[in-house]
Amino acid sequence: MGFISHSLAAFLVLAGTTPLVSGRSLPPRNTLVPRGASPGFNCEFPQNWKPCNNDTNRDCWVIDPNGKRYDINTDYERDTPPGIERPYSIEIDESPFSPDGTVKPLAKLIDKKFPGTLIEACWGDTLIVNVKNKLPDNGTTIHWHGVRLLGSNEMDGVNGVTQCPVAQDDSFTYKFKLTQYGHSWYHSHYSTQYGDGVAGPLLIHGPNSANWDYEWTPLLVSDWLHDSAFAAFHNELVGPPLPMADTILLNGTGHFNGSGSYFNQTFVAGKRYLIRIINASVGLHFHFSIDNHILQVISTDFVPIKPYNTTSLSIGIGQRYSVIVEAKPDTPSSNGKYWIRTEYSTACNNPINDILATNLDRQRTGIICYGNSTNSTDLPTSTRTDVAAGCADVPTASLQPIVPWTIGAPQNNITNNTYHTGLHLGQPFRGNVLRWDITDTPMFLNFSNPTLFNTKNTTWDPEYAVVDYNYTDGENGDKFVYMVITSGSLKGATPAKVPAWHPIHLHGHDFAILAQSSNPWDPVTGPNSFQPINATRRDVAGLPNGGYLAIAFKPDNPGAWLLHCHIAWHASSGLALQILERQNEILLKNGPLDQQRAGCAKWDEWNAIHKVDQDDSGI
Template sequence: MGFFKDCSKALLSFLSFTPASERFSQQPLLFPGITIEPEVASPGFKCEYPSLKGWQNCNEPNKRDCWLKDTASAQPLFSQYDIHTDYEKSFPQGIHREFWLDIGDKTISPDGYLKPEGKVVNGSYPGPLIEACWGDDITVHVTNHVQTNGTTIHWHGLRQLHTNEADGVNGVTQCPIATGSTYTYKFKALQYGHSWYHSHYSLQYPDGVAGPMVIHGPTSANWDEALDPILISDWNHDSAFAAFQGELDGHPPTADSVVLNGIGNYTCNPQTEPRCLPESKRKPIFSKIFQKGKRYLLRLVNSSTASDFVFSIDNHILEVISTDYVPIHPFKTESIHIAIGQRYSVIVEANPSAPAQKDGNYWIRTILSEGCGAINQTRNETGVIRYDSKSTALPTSEIGSKVDTTCADEPADHLVPVVPWVVDRQAVNNVPEFGTFEVGISEQNVNQTHGYVRWDITDTPLWLNFSNPTILDLHNTSFNKQYAVISEDYNHGFVYLIITSQNITHDKKTLVPVAHPIHLHGHDFVILGQGNTTYSVTNTPRTFDYNNPPRRDVAMLPSGGWLAIAFKPDNPGVWLVHCHIAWHASSGLAMQIMERQSEIEKTIPSLGPTERTCKGWDTWFAEHVSTFNQDDSGI
């Protein structure tokens, strides 16, 4: 990739030394050129690259691994953006896209049961699709109309290279957006694939502040038609803020149902339950139409509060092509386990020659993983694939014989990234002393943990001051212990994190054997290894995989076991590490990675917007202090 070695240096130099206020201009600054309009999935949507003169789209149904190529180049394979391009170093310069999101209160009923304390984005749950292309500059204006809470929006899985202030984490990278106020996020789509955006204000996303996101780019296998992301969520009828009290009291909440893109079917009696809607007022079951012979790209997201799912379609094979934002070499399976926060792209072929795929309807199943969640109504037939667009009948298909409901990530040898990493066998940090963490229940006095028994990952549960985000305290060298700040001041190599969930008790915490989906902000990480056995400081590292191991931004910490991950310390910022079970994160199961502390402020165009947002929050808080009760970590 000789051409892009030089190109990537220029682009990275541009990001590093151009004032941040100039990074998101309407026009590309590097090369004058023309617009390219490749084929993309959504009708009427276009990817545009006005800087790439003489280039053309090379992404076609039978060549999805290519994205853009230079037709004038004498060496076309070395002058194109494709599935093999190292997207952390090279990317095409797209255009500027701008979005507006309004967060508000609304009574909603995604599963047929009214939720008076629902939250919505632009009036709906899920919120609208945010759609962009690889290399685009993105601006999103978020206005808060919620009357009783602040809000923030996190763009799940995006690297946010040199845009830490846009990560959207309450108490870490910003203060909450006060009622009636607006905060503007600016960032670049350096990766491609799909994900979701959601509130990172306490327990707001389980009440509805979430939506899908697509960044168009190449894929590692071919398809004919792409569907919008499918958000798979457990759903609670009551406010998550109220339900959280059960977690604090030692009785984790049980969800009521499952919804796909805000559509579910909760069984209840309208005659005896006032919040139960009659059939005539309910949404029809979630369904998609397949045409025989076509290959469909499905973009799956687990956007749940506390539940892992196994996704399958009766009598259909899934070809898996990406993990989170990382393209992988394709593999085929009958089902796929999706932990909270994880995403998979899968291709499903509507094959008319397969005996099981005759005309008819087939169940989409989202099966609760064993031991990873609790739902009152456990019916797993949550959607329908129809080959006849006029059909309204429910399927009679049966679940496949090879559907595995184990709560565990896919085998490592299935998840092989297309763009390889070779990991240094020697960590830059002191792993035994500063890189090993235990997940468990804090043994501190409840008065030290704000009145309740709480989860933690460091020596104390995370507890943030909404009015004092870490990003405004970058010169501090002695953070409050409850901020759980871990310093990583390295500019090379790999930082290792070893996280355990063992079944033992010591003077600091009770280590409960529960599985946790662990999410790192600001980075993709490699999975050096994971297992459900006791971690051995001496022997377990001998089993680590250093040669292109699985790479993603959410991985399962197995119940009673261990998870070893590593990331490149190449993105100065304050980055959250947390369990994506919302109850656990709010309880305190999180820590902050302070990466290259002295360099963070240089990457931020101005802290003025952050300071204004904090001032607005403080004004709102002063007017509501008598009714405001912080009982969670803040995230």
């Protein structure tokens, strides 16, 4: 999928139309047509608002009638421009699919494709997405990865937490306001289902912290299994062998054993290209690079950052980056073609097909063509950038947010909110197998009894892994809570937990990274390592193998919010907890649960016949 360019004359359109909705005439509105948007797409504002985004002014977005600018410096957690409702409908079904030359007989796809349909909106819009489930043997849900969902916890799309799975031939409609901008992805949170293809890109148009000329639609980088992800998860529980990917896909394109193809794009010399990258895999940490080209990084997850340059990006599962690439190679290739590489390191604890791990050709997934090189069938002659592929995130010193947070002392006791991830040796759990956990009891949810149906509880089943965060964000929204997550047990703990690398994702919030260390956590000296001044913010961060991750976030979003490892095998095994935030306010701040209760009744009716054999956490 390539970019769609528009002439400068068409870039800013001031329209005075009066569209009809239900027979009513709406006030005239101004429109902005984002370069690279889908045909017919535009951002709409009230008539007296002035769009200000163009080729030489990407940091501005719109100006209100009083001259107030909404731009890259606007605190988007406090202030959002007006938008419109954006309705979409998607359908999830099962069919054969061959993205790399090998047919997967029962891929699970959104609108019969992978990646699924691009869902596109503008900063300030309200998204409305109707999801219909046509899968014959699975329920489903859709999670909006990284989206704040402020006051809309019931739309988070996590079965067993915010809703029951959507039953076969049933539908669920998600509706929420977009207070952030940038790109992400949406995916199923039903067991390991997204590993079979239920994932697609999400794009929210808004300002950028550097200028560019052309824009690509978001790129999903993903591992791909020829077997069912559900069968692969069984190997996680009883292996060896552990789950293993067969190939790497770049936007749904890959090659395997001499078949398949490469993702292709064209560069025009001297132009600047905005490229949005998403690690949408179930088990692989990637390094993204374009031979002989510099990547100017301008955002991480949904957070705009001060631009910096690099030759490659280390991207954990669920993480996203926006980069600008100038079509000006530092070393020209002999045939005008350059490899896009999505490389994987065996240093990460995620198993992979041995051939894929050792064959760099398999990790060359895309081709950039200049000029007449598009007419030839020969492969690039460019050489690999010196990439030290490993599991470490991009250093936090490089990721400086444009809008800083001032992080004060924690409201909570850090010791009480320190959690230890790992495999509990010698403690088999459901199915008499070892499982990953974060609260000493692996998560195991009841699909038919979501947490949101039980917000008056005073005690919880340990298998729901609920932790209490009954704090406020203060009158000015400037109070924080801290959390420390370790990889493995504290020294001397029994039974010992096995450490590993884990990409940790928090729903419903951005968090600040106070510390990210490969050293074991020491509760006495550890807090001395915290760096709260303009700390890196994001919604996924790597927990180093044997080390710790310390984060801070604002408890300003009442709900039951999942925190989990985004290695699908680990999350499904049980490595997750629920942050129960401001419990007494959840039903007051969020919408009614009528749709959830109706969906649960249909799920129970369907499940009484099909009898789903749940062997995982549910997420």
